[in-house]
Amino acid sequence: RHADLKRFSAHVDVTTDPVRQTGCCLYSRFHSLAPIVALTPQRLLSDSFLRTGLGAKGEGCALSALEDSRSSLEEPGSHGCCPWRVHSPERVALPPASLVLTPHLSSPPPPDSRAPCPAGFLVLLLLSLGLAAQNLRASASTASAPPGCAPWCPRNSVCVSATACRCHPGFSSWSGEIITSPADSCADINECGPPLAVSCGKFADCQNVDGSHYCTCSPGYGLVSGATTFRNESENTCQDVDECQQKPRICKGRSVCINTLGSYTCTCPPGLELNPKDPNLCTDVDECSSGRHPCHSSTICVNTVGSYRCHCHPGWTPLPGLRDNQNTTVCEEVSFPIWTPPPGIQSQHLSHFFERIRDLRRRFQSASAQDTFKGLIHAVDHLLETPGDLETLPRSEQHCVAANLLFGLEDVLRGLSQALSNGSLTFNSPAGTELTLEVLEQGDRSISLSQNRAKMLLNWETVQGSADSGPSVVGLVSTPGMGKLLAEAPLVLDPERQEVVWETHKDLLQEVTHVLLSDVITAFLSNRDTQNLSSPVTFIFNHSVTPRPRKKVLCVFWEHSGNGSGHWATTGCTMVGTRDTSTTCRCTHLSSFAVLMVHYNLQEEDPVLDVITHVGLSLSLLCLLLAALTFLLCRAIQNTSTSLHLQLSLCLFLAHLLFLTAIDRTEIQMLCAVIAGALHYLYLASFTWMLLEGLHLFLTARKLTVVNYSSVSRFMKKLMFPVGYGVPAVIVAVSAASRPRLYGTSTRCWLNTDKGFIWAFLGPVCTIFSINLAFFLMTFWIVKNKLSSLNSDVSTLKNTRMLTFKATAQLFILGCTWCLGILQVGPAARVMAYLFTIINSLQGVFIFLVHCLLSQQVQQQYRKWFKGVTKTKAESEKYTLSSRAVSDASKHSVEN
Known part of the structure; x- marks a missing residue:
């Protein structure tokens, strides 16, 4: 082997x-x-x-x-x-x-x-x-080998007897499973190859190993269970693996993954191509350097990720109907816009002005656009500073000239700004005209233009507009001399505002007049569609004149009319707030004209009523303070009735103090609403304590015995604080939740009369007055019966007489006052106004007089306090004289 x-x-x-x-x-x-x-x-x-x-x-x-x-x-x-x-x-x-x-x-x-x-x-x-x-x-x-086994068994076999061996499972020999010859060997059986090929099933491959085999899913497939191997086709659950769902992404960057059976494909969006070094990554195609762009010769190709754009050369602008920074942009050199004089107006001085404009147009070159801006501003300043024969024109023609200047200046500045490169331009003329201009690329930030007398805040969407692309222009020009030509220009209030003004001021509203508080400013944008802006523009005006409290400040704009003139209008512009020499406005359109502020006069209130109010309330505050100290410190009168008087005095004191100091603080709308809500609560609390006083008088008159009086006192102590302060709080909370914007008016920090909101106060007042009147009638009837059944010399009779007097005075002071306020209509309105002002401002004096000065116990306490103060003062003076005598005697003895 x-x-x-x-x-x-x-x-x-x-x-x-x-x-x-x-x-x-x-x-x-x-x-x-x-x-x-x-x-x-x-x-x-x-x-x-x-x-x-x-x-x-x-x-x-x-x-x-x-x-x-x-x-x-x-x-x-x-x-x-x-x-x-x-x-x-x-x-x-x-x-x-x-x-x-x-x-x-x-x-x-x-x-x-x-x-x-x-x-x-x-x-x-x-x-x-x-x-x-x-x-x-x-x-x-x-x-x-153990004893009795063949010692020559080859590898991958086991001994069967002394003359035979058997191959392990997965192995075979030339002679079969049993080996009897030492020359045989056990070789691995390839289960994955023919003729004994094992079937692993669809989307799977067989892998042979020594003595065995296993199955694996083909590349791009996987078992449902997540395992990596299996034995045969019966265990095959191979299915396609969606490589596009893997984390991290298998297709990098901006490439798009497309899953296929057993594999995937990375594709690129237009303008990108697959990286040769990394087939899963898309890289940008530089259309400009490759020469694959169709930009016109009047533009510059600018490559972007996945695309490109054609940008006009500096000093060039797209042809009408085309947009900059597009693939099809075609540009022309920026030209000076045509500015025509107003028709039908004969003025030599105005003709000289337009001659200067035509001269600027002839000599204009885009490379020297900044010099043209300065020349244009100087020409406008010269016309406004030395109007010449313009001052002799009728007011209507002066208004036409002003409208033409506003419109033409805006149009020319917008057109010339296209010749500027990105950045800011600021110019202040000797006459005080200010020009602030900024050319911006695309972005999403807020934009702010600031001048000495005005500031404009807006966002990028407002500047650019939905149909614009590339650099955008935003500018602000302030012309102090424009106000002369716009003197006595008509003011047109939108119907809704006019109705509110009339409803608020009614008889106080005279003929509406207006005075310019600020310079006339003109805002212009590269976005010509400024009729309905996507988001409002905020203007902050600085003015040298401080609006008086009884004057209404309006934010207006110049609206062009068909005859070449125009008028001031308020539609779409609201005043956010005014304070001293600064006013903030917010407008939803620019209309390509000036934005400024005016105010209208209101008839002054009767100065006599104003003096009565201030003097009477000041005296009432002093008396209420003395009454509260008396109720708090005088031990001889400490009872339930005194506690009621004390709470009533405190509520009226705070209400009158807030009315006297803050009723006219209308500059900040939120603060004015809070003041109105506080006055609403304090006056309702005062009336509620009046109701509790009437209830206490009625119960006291019914039960004049000591035992009964004690039970009345216990009942009132449990009832008075939850009712006295809780009921007004509930009424104010419900009113504020339902109509929060109706707290505060344009001239007073009080409840608005719009939509009947004033009845959130008058309703509870009328109810309390009716209940108090019922208590008074029943108390009077009870006292009358007591007077007829008691001896006039009995002390109870005297107390009952005093009780009747207090009940009558209480009803008159606390109830009838506001009835006079409700009756201020018709021919008797002026008389009722005087009565209401006098009685209402002297409520504190009446309370101090009735409950303190006319009370024998309080008088005795006052005498005791006065004697104590006098005695203390006398002792202090006596001590001072004694000290001086001793000092003089000591000094004399020393000299001797």
Whole structure:
């Protein structure tokens, strides 16, 4: 066997003389003998083998060589074929019959004995190899075979008896399963090859191993269970593996994976191609450098990932109807837009202005666009600073000139900006005109343009527009002198705003007039479609005039009309907030015209009422504070009624204080709404405590005995705080949740009258007034019966009289006041307004008068406090005089 040959060849050193031993003992021939080295010595010496394998001539040589090798193992010598020295070396341990052959070069053979028998060497070599292999197998079998077994069983077999062996499963021999000849061997059975091919099924391959086999799914397929091998077709569950779902992605970058049966394919989108070094990766195709682009000669090819675009040269713009940065873009050089004067207006000064514009147009070059911008601004400033005969034109014609300037300036600035490269441009003229312009590439950030008197905030979508591509332009120009031409321009409020204004101010609204608070500014974009912007634009105006509290500030824009003129309009523009010298507006369109602010005048309120309110509320606050301190510190009157008076005084004090200091704080809408909500709660709480006072008076009148009065006190202590503060809180919470935007008006931080929201206050007030009126009538009836049944000298009668007086005063002070407020309609509105203002502002004075100054117990307490203060002051003065006397006496004694 080949294995035996290899083991034996490790111990055999064969070296031949290339001159004298030509072709006789080559080492390569030694290796070619591997297929027959398994022959045993008996077969080598058999007659049939010698005759058929070596021929007649080699038979004698083989026998002679064999006999000589056996008789002279230890003696060096030469034999017929080749000179050999046969010995057993000490450096290698071999089985007993092993022979090692080395050429005997020290004593070369004589020339006449070179090769008398041609096959002698082959016979000797085969004999030696067979003996060595046989001895090796015998040695191994003898060492491992149990007694009674054949010692010559080959590898991959098991002993059956002393004369037979059986191959292991998966192996076979020449003679079958049972081996009876030592010359047989057990070889592996290839189950995967014919004729015993094993079927692994569809999409699977058979893999042979020593003594066995296994099946695997073909590449691109896998078992459902996730295993890697199986035995036969019955266990085959191979199905296609979707490589496109693997993580990480097998197709890299922007390549698209397409799954196929047993495989996959990576494809590239247009503009990309597969990388030759990595077939799973798509790389960009540079259409510009490869020359595969159809860009017009008026454009520059710009390569992008997966595509390309054609960009106009600096100072060039796309032809009308075409877009920049497209594959089909065709450009022309930027030209100065045509600006025509307003028709029908005769003005020499205006004619000079348009002559300067035509001169700028003739000399315009895209490379010097910035100089043209400056010349244009100077021309506009000269016209506005020295209007000349424009001042003599009628107002309507002046408005037409202003509209023409606004529209033409916007159109020319937009057109000339296309000749600018990306970046910013800022120019401030000596006359105060400011130009801020920015050319931007595509992006998604917010854009801000700032000037000394204005600021504009907008996002990229608003600047670019859905139909634009490439660089976009956003600009802002402020012209202080434009306001002269726009003086007394008409103002048109949108119907909804006009209705709100009329509903809010009613009789206070005079003829609407307006005054410019800020400079006229013009905003222009490369996006010409500014009628309905995707997102609003925010403007922040700085103005030197501070709006007065009773003035309404409006954010307006100049709306062009068909006759070449126009008017101020408010549609689409809202005021976010105003504070001192700054106002913020938000508009959903630009209309290619100016955005500015105006305000309209409201009729001033009666100054007498204003003085009465401030003086009366100030006096009322002082009296309420004194009353609250009295109710809190006077021990002689501490009872349930005093607790009710104290809570009422505190609520009215806070309500009047907030009304006096914050009712006009309408600058910040959110703050105004909070103030309105707080006033709503405090006044409702005051009326609720009034209701509790009326209930307490009624219960006290019914039960004048001490026992009954004590039970009334216990009942009121449990009831008053949850009702006094809880009921108003519930009403305000429901109102704020249902109509949060109706807290605060344009002139007052109070409830809005729109949609009847004012009844969130008037409804509870009318209900409380009705209940208090019922309590008063019942209390009056009870007191009348008590007066008729009691002696006038009894103290209870005196207390009841005082109780009746307090009930009457309480109803008048706390209930009738707001009835007068509701009656402020018709011809008597002015009278009712005076009565309401006087009585309402003096509520604190009435409470202090009725519950403090007219109470004998409180009067006694005041006298006690006054005496205590006077006594303390006298003692302090006496102590001061004594100290001075002692000091003077001490000083006099020292001098003596």
